[in-house]
Amino acid sequence: MNHNNMLEDVADFTVKTRSADETLEFGRRLGALLRPQDIIALVGDLGAGKTWLAKGIAFGLEVPGHEYVNSPAFDLVHEYQGRLPVYHMDFYRLDQLSNEDYLWIEEYLDRQGVCVIEWADKFIDQLTKDYLKVELRETYNEDEREIRITDIGGRYKRVIEGLKQQ
Amino acid sequence: MIVLGIDTSKETGAVALTKDDLLLGELALQIQDAYLQSILTMMDHLFKETHLTIKDVDLFTVVLGPGSWSGLRIGVTTAKSLAHGLNKPIVGVSTLDALAYNLRYTEKLIYPAIGAKRGNVFFAGYRCTGDTPQRFTNYKHTSVKEYLNDLEEPSVLLLDDSLRHQEVFTSRRSDVVTIGSPFLSQIRGVFINEAGLHKFVSSGADDTLSLVPLYLQEAEAEAKWASTHNR
Numbered sequence: 001m002n003h004n005n006m007l008e009d010v011a012d013f014t015v016k017t018r019s020a021d022e023t024l025e026f027g028r029r030l031g032a033l034l035r036p037q038d039i040i041a042l043v044g045d046l047g048a049g050k051t052w053l054a055k056g057i058a059f060g061l062e063v064p065g066h067e068y069v070n071s072p073a074f075d076l077v078h079e080y081q082g083r084l085p086v087y088h089m090d091f092y093r094l095d096q097l098s099n100e101d102y103l104w105i106e107e108y109l110d111r112q113g114v115c116v117i118e119w120a121d122k123f124i125d126q127l128t129k130d131y132l133k134v135e136l137r138e139t140y141n142e143d144e145r146e147i148r149i150t151d152i153g154g155r156y157k158r159v160i161e162g163l164k165q166q
Numbered sequence: 167m168i169v170l171g172i173d174t175s176k177e178t179g180a181v182a183l184t185k186d187d188l189l190l191g192e193l194a195l196q197i198q199d200a201y202l203q204s205i206l207t208m209m210d211h212l213f214k215e216t217h218l219t220i221k222d223v224d225l226f227t228v229v230l231g232p233g234s235w236s237g238l239r240i241g242v243t244t245a246k247s248l249a250h251g252l253n254k255p256i257v258g259v260s261t262l263d264a265l266a267y268n269l270r271y272t273e274k275l276i277y278p279a280i281g282a283k284r285g286n287v288f289f290a291g292y293r294c295t296g297d298t299p300q301r302f303t304n305y306k307h308t309s310v311k312e313y314l315n316d317l318e319e320p321s322v323l324l325l326d327d328s329l330r331h332q333e334v335f336t337s338r339r340s341d342v343v344t345i346g347s348p349f350l351s352q353i354r355g356v357f358i359n360e361a362g363l364h365k366f367v368s369s370g371a372d373d374t375l376s377l378v379p380l381y382l383q384e385a386e387a388e389a390k391w392a393s394t395h396n397r
Contacts, residue, residue: 103235103381106283 011135011148012160019143023049023136026147027056030134033162034061036084036112039128041120041152044136049145050118053136057116058086073118077108085113092119097126130155167224170248171358174205174241175233175261176280176326181208182355183216183223184363190216192355205244223254225371227362229353230258231380232280232288232307238379246374255371257362260380265324266292266299267357268350275302275321278351279313281328287313291321298364310334319343324351 017023034040040057042050055069063069063082072078072090080086087108094101105127108115117124124131130153137146151160168190173180182192191212195204213219228245231238242258249256265278272294279289288307292299303316314334317323319342329335330348339345 100235100381103283107235 011150013149013163015147015149015163016139017145017147018141020049020052023052023145023147024056024059027053027058028060029166030159030163031057031060031114033159034084034114036114037109038114038156038159039109039124039131040114040116041124041131041133042116042118042136043121043133045138048136048138050136053134053147054088054116054118057114058082058088061086061114071118077104085111087111087113087115088118089115090118091122094122097123102127129153132156132159167363168218168222169225169227169359169363170209170220170223171227171355171362172205172209172241172245173229173261173264173353173355173358174237174244175229175231175353176237178352179205179208179237180353180355180358181205181212182359183212183218184356184359189356190218194352194355196352205240220248221252223248223252225363225366226254226256227358227366228256228258228377229261229264229358230377231261232282232305233261233381235379235381238381242377242379246377250374255366256374256377257366258372258377258380259358259361259365260290260305261353262288262290262305263292263299263301263361264353264358265351266290266294266301267361268324268354269322269346270294270297270299272322273320274344275318276324277313277317277321278324279329280326282307285310287329289313291316291318314338317343322346326351 015026017026042053044050051071058069058080061082061084063080063086067080069080069088072088073092076089076093078088080088109128133150133152135148139146149160149163151157167186169184171182178194178196180194183190193208193212195208226245226249228242230242245256261280262278266276269276276292276294276299277289279287282288286307286309290301290305291303292301322344323335324346325335335345
C-alpha cells in the first residue's frame with residue numbers, strides 16, 4: 001500500500017466543510033461535474049465521511065432522492081441510476097484482489113457510468129492510472145472536514161476547474 | 167421437449183423457446199447493460215405470446231461464457247434458479263460453441279472470437295461440415311497476434327463488436343479468410359437451444375448447483391471447463 005506516497009501528492013484543490021450538510025453539498029457539486037467512466041477514489045479513515053460524500057456525489061448525478069445511498073462495504077458494489085449510472089463500490093472488505101475481483105471491477109470501470117470507490121487507495125493503483133483522488137480528513141473541530149482533491153493522471157482538469165469556479 | 171435458452175454473455179441478451187424441431191419464439195436485445203434488467207421480461211413476453219408457462223419447460227440451456235462478468239453471473243444464476251426451483255435439467259453452452267452453430271455445411275473452418283481484456287481474445291476453431299460444429303482446438307485465451315497466427319485456411323472469422331473494426335483483422339481479409347457478417351457473429355437464442363439439446367442428448371445434463379460461469383482467464387478457464395465437462 002502506498003498511502004504515505006499519496007499524502008505527499010500536492011492536492012489540486014482543498015476545501016473545508018463545516019458540517020455534514022456542507023460535505024453533502026460539496027459531493028453534490030462534484031457529482032454534477034462528472035462524465036461517463038470517471039472514477040472517484042475516496043480515501044479516509046472510518047468515520048471520515050466517505051459514504052456521506054458518495055451520497056452527495058450520487059445526488060449530484062441526479063440519483064433520485066428516495067434512493068437510500070448507504071455503505072456497500074458488505075455487498076462490494078451498489079448500482080444507482082441517475083443522469084448516469086452510479087457504481088458505488090467499497091474495497092474495505094477485500095484483503096487482496098483475486099483474478100475474479102479484477103474481472104468484475106474492471107468491467108465496472110469500463111462501463112458508461114461513474115465509479116465512486118471507498119477505501120480506493122487499497123488497490124486503485126493496480127486498476128487504473130487515471131482517477132480523481134478525494135481525501136477526507138477530520139479536523140479538531142467536530143463535524144468539520146478537510147477535503148483534498150488530486151487529479152491523478154491528468155483526466156480531471158475540467159473537474160478541478162469546475163470546483164474552483166463555484 | 168420444450169427448451170428455454172438464455173444468453174446474457176455480452177451486450178446482447180437473447181432468449182429462445184423451442185419445442186422439439188420448432189422454434190416457438192426468440193427475442194434478442196442489444197442495449198448496453200440493459201439486458202441485465204430485461205432478461206426476465208423477455209422470457210415473460212415469450213411465454214405470454216406462446217401460451218406457455220415456465221412450468222412447461224423441460225430443459226434449460228444457458229450460455230456459460232466467456233463474456234461479461236456481470237452478464238454471465240445474471241444469466242447463469244437465473245437459469246440455475248429456475249432449473250433448481252422447477253427440478254428440471256440444465257445444460258451450459260460455451261459462447262464459442264453457440265456462435266459456431268451460426269455457420270454450417272461449409273468446408274471452411276469457423277473461428278468465433280470474443281474480445282477480452284488487454285487486447286486479448288477468447289477463441290476456438292470449428293469444423294462445421296455437418297449438423298454439429300466439431301471443435302478442433304482448445305478454448306483459447308491469447309493475444310490477437312496468436313489468434314491470427316493460429317488460423318488455418320480457408321476460414322471464416324466470427325468477430326464480436328469490439329474486434330470487427332480493428333485494422334489488424336480487416337487487413338487480414340483475403341480470398342481465404344472471410345470476416346463473417348456482424349449478424350452471424352452474435353449469439354442466436356435458437357442455437358443455444360440446438361447446442362444445448364445436442365449436448366443433453368449426447369452427454370446428459372450438467373449438475374445444476376455446481377454449474378458456474380466460464381469467466382476465468384486462460385489456464386483456470388481451461389482446467390475448470392475440462393473438469394466439469396469431461397472433454
